[in-house]
Amino acid sequence: MEEETIGIDEERKQQHEEDASVTEILRDRFRLSTISIAEAEANQIGMEISKPIIACISDLAFKYTEQLSKDLELFAQHAGRKSVRMEDVILSAHRNERLAATLRSFRNDLKAKEPRSERKRKKSSTREDITTTNVVQVPDL
Numbered sequence: 001m002e003e004e005t006i007g008i009d010e011e012r013k014q015q016h017e018e019d020a021s022v023t024e025i026l027r028d029r030f031r032l033s034t035i036s037i038a039e040a041e042a043n044q045i046g047m048e049i050s051k052p053i054i055a056c057i058s059d060l061a062f063k064y065t066e067q068l069s070k071d072l073e074l075f076a077q078h079a080g081r082k083s084v085r086m087e088d089v090i091l092s093a094h095r096n097e098r099l100a101a102t103l104r105s106f107r108n109d110l111k112a113k114e115p116r117s118e119r120k121r122k123k124s125s126t127r128e129d130i131t132t133t134n135v136v137q138v139p140d141l
Contacts, residue, residue: 027062034058068092086110 035054042049075088086107093100 030062030065031055031058034061 034057038049038054038057071092072084072088075091076084090100090103090107093103
C-alpha cells in the first residue's frame with residue numbers, strides 16, 4: 001500500500017516538473033516574441049527601449065496572459081463546456097469597452113468570412129412562429 005502511494009507521489013512530482021519545464025519554455029518563447037515586437041515598434045518610431053524595461057514588459061504580459069487563460073478556462077467550465085469560445089474571450093474584456101468592441105468586430109469579420117452551410121431547415125410549426133414573433137432582438141453594441 002505504501003509503495004503505491006510513493007509511486008503516485010513520484011508520478012505527480014514528475015508531472016509537476018514537466019509542467020514547470022513546459023511553462024518555462026513558453027515563457028522564454030513569449031519573452032523573445034515580446035522583445036522582437038517591442039524592438040520593431042521602437043525602431044519604427046525612432047526610439048530606444050532599455051533591455052530591463054523590455055524584460056519587465058514581457059514578464060507582465062506573460063503573467064497577464066496566464067491569468068487570462070485561467071479566466072477563459074473558468075468561463076468555459078461555468079458554461080458546461082470543455083473548450084473556450086469567442087464569447088468567452090469577449091466576456092473577458094468586459095472591463096475594457098474599446099477592446100470588447102474590437103473583439104466583437106473581429107468576431108463579426110470572421111463570421112462573414114465563413115462559408116454558409118447549405119443545410120435544409122425544417123419548416124417551423126405555427127406554435128414556434130407565434131413564440132418567435134414575440135421575441136425582441138437586441139443588437140450588440
